[in-house]
Amino acid sequence: HLYNNRYAGDKVIRLIPQTEEEAHALKKMYHQLKVDLWQPGSISYVSEGTVTDVHIPQNASRTLLAFLQEAHIQYKILIEDLQKALENGSSLRTQRNRR
Amino acid sequence: SLSDYNYELYHSLEEIQSWMQHLNQTHSAFIQVFSIGRSYEGRPLFILKLGRKSRAYRRAVWIDCGIHAREWIGPAFCQWFVREALLTYKTDPAMRKMLNHLDFYIMPVFNVDGYHFSWTHDRFWRKTRSRNSRFRCRGVDANRNWKVKWCDEGASVHPCDDTYCGPFPESEPEVKAVANFLRKHRKHIRAYLSFHAYAQMLLYPYSYKYATIPNFSCVETAAYKAVRALRSVHGVRYRYGPASQTLYVSSGNSMDWAYKNGIPYAFAFELRDTGHFGFLLPEMLIKPTCTETMLAVKNITMHLLQKCP
Numbered sequence: 001h002l003y004n005n006r007y008a009g010d011k012v013i014r015l016i017p018q019t020e021e022e023a024h025a026l027k028k029m030y031h032q033l034k035v036d037l038w039q040p041g042s043i044s045y046v047s048e049g050t051v052t053d054v055h056i057p058q059n060a061s062r063t064l065l066a067f068l069q070e071a072h073i074q075y076k077i078l079i080e081d082l083q084k085a086l087e088n089g090s091s092l093r094t095q096r097n098r099r
Numbered sequence: 100s101l102s103d104y105n106y107e108l109y110h111s112l113e114e115i116q117s118w119m120q121h122l123n124q125t126h127s128a129f130i131q132v133f134s135i136g137r138s139y140e141g142r143p144l145f146i147l148k149l150g151r152k153s154r155a156y157r158r159a160v161w162i163d164c165g166i167h168a169r170e171w172i173g174p175a176f177c178q179w180f181v182r183e184a185l186l187t188y189k190t191d192p193a194m195r196k197m198l199n200h201l202d203f204y205i206m207p208v209f210n211v212d213g214y215h216f217s218w219t220h221d222r223f224w225r226k227t228r229s230r231n232s233r234f235r236c237r238g239v240d241a242n243r244n245w246k247v248k249w250c251d252e253g254a255s256v257h258p259c260d261d262t263y264c265g266p267f268p269e270s271e272p273e274v275k276a277v278a279n280f281l282r283k284h285r286k287h288i289r290a291y292l293s294f295h296a297y298a299q300m301l302l303y304p305y306s307y308k309y310a311t312i313p314n315f316s317c318v319e320t321a322a323y324k325a326v327r328a329l330r331s332v333h334g335v336r337y338r339y340g341p342a343s344q345t346l347y348v349s350s351g352n353s354m355d356w357a358y359k360n361g362i363p364y365a366f367a368f369e370l371r372d373t374g375h376f377g378f379l380l381p382e383m384l385i386k387p388t389c390t391e392t393m394l395a396v397k398n399i400t401m402h403l404l405q406k407c408p
Contacts, residue, residue, distance in 0.1 A: 003222060014374060036223055038377050039298065041240075042255060042262040045347045053374050055223060078374055086222060089381035090109070 009058030
């Protein structure tokens with residue numbers, strides 16, 4: 001596996017906070033979980049209506065998803081398993097060369 | 100040969116640098132490869148000068164890709180641009196005119212250390228790889244390190260953040276090297292184009308403030324025509340406008356710096372997609388992405404050549 005399979009189980013989740021309260025809660029959670037923010041470029045940009053895409057490791061995704069469900073914050077899972085997405089997007093030749 | 104290199108795959112830094120050196124040897128009538136400095140980890144910063152060789156004074160266009168390491172479609176497009184330019188010089192009147200009248204300075208991989216690191220360790224690395232003596236975190240956001248409202252809104256003072264602006268402007272040797280080059284050649288560089296991902300946008304200044312640039316008319320028209328041309332290829336929609344309004348406010352970025360330093364037409368592309376694959380744009384989408392972007396870049400270049408002062 002590429003990158004020693006480190007991204008197995010990682011997810012990319014899209015959230016669009018509908019209120020400033022939701023945005024504030026998300027920002028706090030992002031800081032706590034030290035998420036990898038795909039967009040926007042910085043947590044400081046997150047506000048009401050901002051499209052945020054976060055890459056979250058497998059062990060933290062349960063915490064985040066539980067929080068989102070409890071707070072009734074809508075979300076969409078863009079990438080269910082980042083390792084699979086990574087390997088599906090590369091040709092076999094590229095993967096072989098890189099390994 | 101051009102046909103042996105697969106432009107529909109992502110390539111490692113070493114492969115890209117070998118490709119550049121190969122073109123330097125085989126297409127010397129159009130290409131000259133040289134280094135403008137060294138990265139933090141000591142790698143050469145190669146530029147590819149593309150254009151029909153001439154001693155006459157010519158205007159130039161600067162193109163850079165890969166300021167952010169994980170945005171691999173950027174370097175893929177830079178390579179595609181060079182290939183298309185060489186392949187279509189004889190058959191495409193617009194390309195022939197561009198290469199006869201302009202020099203293109205192309206930096207296929209701006210953030211060479213970060214790009215290499217994203218290939219070998221962390222696919223989603225964004226910053227450079229410089230070290231910080233006081234913190235364990237490495238790297239500076241190379242698009243927050245320019246001296247234009249440096250480290251203001253949209254940048255972070257903390258070294259562990261992905262938008263860390265650095266200890267001071269142009270602290271990163273990569274940024275310093277490019278800034279020095281652009282300063283030296285600013286009198287004949289007419290356009291600055293920087294390629295990022297992902298958002299499907301064509302942006303122009305300002306990014307650091309909400310204000311209209313003085314030459315808005317020509318810039319806006321060029322952007323409109325470019326996204327219209329881009330959409331004509333595969334129907335993909337790009338938004339366009341000032342970066343501060345279309346994307347978000349960010350200070351210390353290269354596009355604003357280029358504009359402030361006298362390059363009148365500065366643009367930043369955010370290439371495909373809008374989040375379905377994000378940074379993991381599959382290799383099978385390199386061709387359609389690059390084909391449509393190529394048309395947009397040609398449009399911008401021709402518009403600036405013919406219609407703008």
